[in-house]
Amino acid sequence: MAKPIFKDAALALKDCLWDGMVICSGGFGVCGIPQLLIDAVQSSGVKDVTIVSNNPGLDGIGLGKLIRSRQVRKMISSYVGENKEFERQYLAGEIQVEFCPQGTLAERCRAGGAGIPGFYTKTGVGTLVAEGKETKVFAGQTYLLEHGIRADLSIVKAWRADEAGNLVFRKTARNFNQVMATASSMTVAEVEEVVPTGKIGADGIHLPGIYVKKLVLGDAYPKHIEFRTTRPRQAAASESRSANP
Numbered sequence: 001m002a003k004p005i006f007k008d009a010a011l012a013l014k015d016c017l018w019d020g021m022v023i024c025s026g027g028f029g030v031c032g033i034p035q036l037l038i039d040a041v042q043s044s045g046v047k048d049v050t051i052v053s054n055n056p057g058l059d060g061i062g063l064g065k066l067i068r069s070r071q072v073r074k075m076i077s078s079y080v081g082e083n084k085e086f087e088r089q090y091l092a093g094e095i096q097v098e099f100c101p102q103g104t105l106a107e108r109c110r111a112g113g114a115g116i117p118g119f120y121t122k123t124g125v126g127t128l129v130a131e132g133k134e135t136k137v138f139a140g141q142t143y144l145l146e147h148g149i150r151a152d153l154s155i156v157k158a159w160r161a162d163e164a165g166n167l168v169f170r171k172t173a174r175n176f177n178q179v180m181a182t183a184s185s186m187t188v189a190e191v192e193e194v195v196p197t198g199k200i201g202a203d204g205i206h207l208p209g210i211y212v213k214k215l216v217l218g219d220a221y222p223k224h225i226e227f228r229t230t231r232p233r234q235a236a237a238s239e240s241r242s243a244n245p
Helices: 035-044 064-068 084-091 102-113 171-181 234-243
Strands: 022-025 049-052 072-077 096-099 118-121 135-138 141-147 153-162 187-195 214-217
Touching: 035 064, 035 153, 035 187, 064 084, 102 118, 102 141, 102 171, 153 171
Parallel strands: 022 049, 022 153, 049 072, 072 096, 153 187, 187 214
Antiparallel strands: 118 141, 135 141
8 A cells, every 4th residue: 555655744744743752763873864754843842752762863963953942851762972962951850861772772662563562681680771670580690671662653764665665774774763663553754765666676675664654755865974083184184294394
């Protein structure tokens, strides 16, 4: 069945947003983030939102926009170290944080999508992550009980989709987008290209269209770089050596 295709992300999210909801947002760092959908969430004015994401973006980029506009009540993340405004709000007690090891976070989303309410893992045993969690011993080893995640909405970024909503992710963008797309019953996928159904071979599909309810077709994406590390240009290096023989 063909999925509705929108060029306006705000229109795609109409009737999908409300105060206090839980949103799974795909992406890794600033790679593969659903930029247009995040902008639409921001412009909607929805507040007190819980965001499930590997990280909260950068200052003013990606989910960092929602942090700055004070629309986020709680983050469930594995890494938050690159967002100064997030740090300020956290230290001031203005935002809640549930830290979750990266692999555990991915598995919690995958489990939620697979209808698995909980699972046991060794990750986090004996650390602050284990506080308040049930433990169980298997074969002499202690494991933590972690709960699967089910969100009210998943927003993800894919490279290509067909008209049936089957998705293909590009490289690193596959990391969290794939599992988070399964973790709710309302997944909206932002894509760079939509092709006719059947154009993507069955073995090339990363996420079946059964999980996707709507598509947003975007273009002209800025390529943000989380860390920019460069070396001096050859000419500049030569001038420096000439000036300092």
